Amino acid sequence: MKHNPLYLALLTATSIISTPVLANDDVADDEAYDQNRITVTANRRDYVDTDLAMSVHSVDEEQMAIDNGQHPAESLNSLAGVYIDQLNSGQGHKTAIRMPINVDGYYLFLQDNIPLQSPAFFNHNAMWWSSFNSGVNRLEVLKGAGTALHGSGAVAATINILSEPVNFDSDTSMSATFGEDSYYKLQATTSDRIDDNSGYRASASHFNNDGWRDHTGSVRSEVNFRHELELDSSSRLVTLFTASNLEQEMAGSLSEDQYAQDPTQAGLSDTVLAVDPTRTTEYVRLSTQWDKMDGNVSYSVIPYLRHRTNDYTATWNKNMPAVESSVDTFGILSSINIDHMNDSETTFGIDIEITEGDQYSFQPYDITTTGWGADTYLQGEVFFDDTTSFESFSPFIQHTRELTENLDLTLGARYDYATYEFDNHLTMFGDIGHGNLSLNDRDDSFKHLSPKLSLNYHFGEDSSLFFRFANSFRLPTAGSLYHLTTSESDEGISSLDPEVSDTYEVGYKTNLENLTFDFAIYYMDVDDGIVHAYNANGQRYLVNASRVIHKGIELATLWKVSEQIEVSAAYTQTKHEYDEYEDFSGNEMMNAPENFANFRIQYKPQSIAELTTLIEVQNIGDYWMDDANTEKQSGFTLVNFKSLYKVSESLSLNARINNLTDKEYLQNAIIRYGRAQLYPAPPRSIFLGFKYQW
Numbered sequence: 163m164k165h166n167p168l169y170l171a172l173l174t175a176t177s178i179i180s181t182p183v184l185a186n187d188d189v190a191d192d193e194a195y196d197q198n199r200i201t202v203t204a205n206r207r208d209y210v211d212t213d214l215a216m217s218v219h220s221v222d223e224e225q226m227a228i229d230n231g232q233h234p235a236e237s238l239n240s241l242a243g244v245y246i247d248q249l250n251s252g253q254g255h256k257t258a259i260r261m262p263i264n265v266d267g268y269y270l271f272l273q274d275n276i277p278l279q280s281p282a283f284f285n286h287n288a289m290w291w292s293s294f295n296s297g298v299n300r301l302e303v304l305k306g307a308g309t310a311l312h313g314s315g316a317v318a319a320t321i322n323i324l325s326e327p328v329n330f331d332s333d334t335s336m337s338a339t340f341g342e343d344s345y346y347k348l349q350a351t352t353s354d355r356i357d358d359n360s361g362y363r364a365s366a367s368h369f370n371n372d373g374w375r376d377h378t379g380s381v382r383s384e385v386n387f388r389h390e391l392e393l394d395s396s397s398r399l400v401t402l403f404t405a406s407n408l409e410q411e412m413a414g415s416l417s418e419d420q421y422a423q424d425p426t427q428a429g430l431s432d433t434v435l436a437v438d439p440t441r442t443t444e445y446v447r448l449s450t451q452w453d454k455m456d457g458n459v460s461y462s463v464i465p466y467l468r469h470r471t472n473d474y475t476a477t478w479n480k481n482m483p484a485v486e487s488s489v490d491t492f493g494i495l496s497s498i499n500i501d502h503m504n505d506s507e508t509t510f511g512i513d514i515e516i517t518e519g520d521q522y523s524f525q526p527y528d529i530t531t532t533g534w535g536a537d538t539y540l541q542g543e544v545f546f547d548d549t550t551s552f553e554s555f556s557p558f559i560q561h562t563r564e565l566t567e568n569l570d571l572t573l574g575a576r577y578d579y580a581t582y583e584f585d586n587h588l589t590m591f592g593d594i595g596h597g598n599l600s601l602n603d604r605d606d607s608f609k610h611l612s613p614k615l616s617l618n619y620h621f622g623e624d625s626s627l628f629f630r631f632a633n634s635f636r637l638p639t640a641g642s643l644y645h646l647t648t649s650e651s652d653e654g655i656s657s658l659d660p661e662v663s664d665t666y667e668v669g670y671k672t673n674l675e676n677l678t679f680d681f682a683i684y685y686m687d688v689d690d691g692i693v694h695a696y697n698a699n700g701q702r703y704l705v706n707a708s709r710v711i712h713k714g715i716e717l718a719t720l721w722k723v724s725e726q727i728e729v730s731a732a733y734t735q736t737k738h739e740y741d742e743y744e745d746f747s748g749n750e751m752m753n754a755p756e757n758f759a760n761f762r763i764q765y766k767p768q769s770i771a772e773l774t775t776l777i778e779v780q781n782i783g784d785y786w787m788d789d790a791n792t793e794k795q796s797g798f799t800l801v802n803f804k805s806l807y808k809v810s811e812s813l814s815l816n817a818r819i820n821n822l823t824d825k826e827y828l829q830n831a832i833i834r835y836g837r838a839q840l841y842p843a844p845p846r847s848i849f850l851g852f853k854y855q856w
Contacts, residue, residue: 199673203302203322204309205509205560206275206462206497212671215572215616215628217243217305217682217716223326226298228764228776228806230339230816230851232347232369234294234301234323239780240760242680242718242732243305244319246289247830250378250413250841252371253290256830259305259319260686260712262738262754262785263830267636268688270308270316273323274402276449276466276495280517281314281637282552282582283489289321290382291445291470293404296349297326297365297386305716306684307632307665310558310574310614311497313513314637317663317688318712325402328361328390329353339816339851344372347851360391373411374844377428377435380410397454405446412439412477415839425826425842434482437527439475446470458503462511464495476523480531481539481596489519506563513556519640522547537596544588545598550640551583560614568621574614578660580637581607584644599646606643610635610660625672632667635660638692659706663688676722686712691743708743710751712736728764733757746789753832755797757783772808777801788833798827798843812856818849 199211201218211218221229221237229237235246235255247256247263256263265286271278278288292298301323308316334352339345351365365386372379384406391399414429428435449466468491476483497511525543530536560574584604594600616630637660646652669682691708714736721729738754740746759781766774783797803819821844829843 199678201302201304202275202324203272203304203320204311205499206311206495207460207499212620212624212626212673213570213618215570215618215626215630215669216309217667217669217680217684219244219303219305219680219718221301223299226301228774228804228816230804230806230818230849232295232339232345232371234289234292234321238301238303238321240730240732240762240778241303242760243682243714243716243734243736243758244303245755245758245782249287250373250375252373252378252380252410253382253408254287254410255289256286257319258753258755258758259303260684260714260736261318262751264753267315267639268317268319270312270314270320271323272320273404273447274325274449275322276447276464277493278447279468279470280489280491280515280519280552281554282517282550282580282640283487283519284315284639285472289323290408290443291406291447292323293325293365293384293386293406294323295347295369295382296367296384297351297363297388298323299326300324305682306630306667306686307612307614307634307663309632310560310576310612311509311511311513312634313554313556313576313578314580314635314660317634317636317661318686325386325388326351326353326363326365328355328363328388330355330361333855335853335855337851337853339849341371341849342847343374344370345849346370359393360389362390363388373413374847375413375426375428375842377411377430377439378413380408382406382408382410396456397452399450399452401448401450403448405444407442407444409440409442412441412475414477415841418838418840421840421842430477433529434477437475437482439477439482441472441474443470443472458501460499462495462497462499466493466495467491468493475526480533480535481525481529481537483523483545484526486522487519489517491515491517502563504563506561508559508561510559511557513554513558515552515554517552519550519552520548521550521641521645535597539596543596545594545596546600546645547587548644549585549587550644551585552580552640554578554580568619570618570620572614572616572618576612576614577609578612578635579607579609581605582640582643584640586644593648597647597649599648599650599652601644601646601652604652604655606655606658608637608658608660610662621672624674625670627670628668630665630667630669632665633662634665635662642692658692659690661688661692661706662690678718678720680716680718682716684712684714684716687741688712709741710738710743711741712738726766726768730760730762730764732760734759740789749789749791750786752786752789753830755783755785757781757797770807774806776804778804787831787838793833793838795828795831798825800825800827812854814853814855816851816853820847820849821845 219241235248245258267284271288273292278291304320308320332354337349339347347369349367353363355361369382387403389401416429446469451464454461471488473486493515499509501507523545525539527541530538556578558576562572591600612633614632618628620626665686667684672679688710690706716734718732738751761779764776781799787793801822805817808814824846830841
């Protein structure tokens with residue numbers, strides 16, 4: 163039976179209201195804790211980082227104000243083990259956290275603990291659906307597999323973007339930032355109380371960037387609304403609404419000759435540019451959270467609605483087909499936490515998602531391609547037209563208890579059961595021409611149990627040593643399952659299992675008055691990798707048949723040298739290699755820099771206390787350009803300058819210079835089909851802005 167997610171959601175939303183997570187009492191009562199030590203991503207409740215046996219780091223609002231970035235990457239890349247590759251300096255991105263730089267579904271992207279997208283329709287650009295450019299309070303990254311509260315995709319990391327809370331004292335601000343290539347970002351937010359028990363925050367932003375390369379411009383607008391209501395002394399509701407629209411021009415990679423000739427060109431032919439290929443996406447999300455504390459038991463329920471579109475021209479295909487998609491979701495995140503009063507606690511709950519996605523691809527104009535696979539495509543030809551209904555049901559439990567005065571044990575497990583119902587709207591099945599395979603309607607299901615175990619030894623209130631084991635998984639997407647070519651076969655789908663991973667990690671954390679230090683060693687194997695195999699007829703199909711090993715060491719420190727000087731450093735050494743995969747066994751993976759480093763020195767001159775300046779040095783190591791390990795690409799080192807000057811209580815000025823030395827380098831380079839594909843990086847870029855608050 164088909165379900166309409168929005169219809170179900172609207173029925174439910176009329177009877178359920180929402181709110182944010184109540185703080186852990188131990189944390190809420192201790193104002194001495196630095197907010198950078200507090201995290202909510204692990205358990206949807208406030209915890210001090212040394213109380214968690216995992217690697218989790220954050221960027222606070224103060225640091226984001228100095229960075230004043232156009233993308234979360236400009237702040238997240240300061241964290242150990244984190245590298246976000248900002249595509250063409252626009253809004254798209256690839257991610258490399260305990261993984262090579264990739265576009266696969268090994269990451270769980272959240273905002274306020276709510277997934278930004280469905281795992282059945284994963285998109286590597288998920289952070290463009292966050293409200294990063296308006297009303298963000300903190301960025302958090304949980305590295306490695308997620309906890310029992312995290313489902314498909316929380317394999318290598320979970321990124322959580324946390325919105326700004328309501329200010330119950332009237333607070334309004336406007337800001338603007340301007341830069342080269344017609345760059346500007348306008349932001350406004352206002353917050354106030356409605357009455358003694360409720361308040362609101364409304365935020366909006368508009369962003370424009372023509373891009374330093376041809377045909378890489380983007381325009382984005384977003385609005386956000388937050389309402390907080392204290393029901394009584396033990397419960398409250400928080401309602402969040404966000405909507406955004408993004409239009410982005412599309413460019414391609416460059417050949418070596420094109421790069422030498424002009425690195426600013428789009429890398430697209432005149433034929434492609436004539437149709438002005440763009441990507442547009444609209445996004446709407448509404449959530450409401452109810453939290454209640456009843457003695458030693460706390461309850462949390464978060465129903466949410468989510469809608470997004472994603473329309474684009476597939477410029478990487480010679481015929482440049484148009485692709486249109488729309489995905490609607492209704493979900494519920496629910497949990498109960500019990501404090502057993504004997505130095506132990508138990509959290510259990512159920513996450514439910516109902517999603518329906520429509521996907522449509524057609525030929526927008528007549529074209530005859532040349533070279534290998536030359537063909538003639540006629541306007542109006544349809545390549546796929548289908549609806550996939552996805553449902554998931556995920557109960558979980560997590561228990562923490564004190565084994566000794568200093569040693570804590572956490573055990574957890576999550577069971578995910580997911581179903582796909584594929585409805586093909588085409589009247590033709592089998593080979594429909596141009597190498598496309600049209601499948602009959604079908605149903606598929608996947609299930610996975612994810613166990614978790616960790617030990618955390620406290621040396622005192624400010625330092626801890628931990629060991630962690632966590633199993634996680636990722637589901638195949640609807641597109642990978644049902645949009646096949648005639649060289650492929652659907653015979654492997656029914657026997658396909660989720661791709662699973664095991665993370666083993668040892669880490670140490672210390673938080674002293676003027677020094678914090680984090681150290682982690684991890685080993686992660688991704689088994690049952692979903693790859694292609696061939697049947698007796700030479701058809702390709704999906705099968706669980708690869709194993710990849712990821713390992714590394716991560717170091718991070720923050721040293722407050724004096725009232726004027728603060729130094730932070732983050733370093734990661736990694737190795738990613740195929741253990742079992744066709745002819746690549748023993749090879750290192752492509753696009754996997756051998757190290758990441760970020761060094762920042764922040765200076766507040768005593769004579770100008772309102773001025774903060776920051777020098778940032780970022781290093782990306784060498785990496786292989788292909789899985790055959792035939793050629794390496796040199797890494798790069800960048801220097802950035804950032805400053806913030808508070809003219810008065812109301813007015814502040816900011817400046818940012820990216821690539822201060824105007825270094826020419828490649829943001830990324832790979833080898834495909836024997837040819838190098840180069841992605842040039844922007845030259846020196848200067849940005850100036852102001853913020854006025856009252």
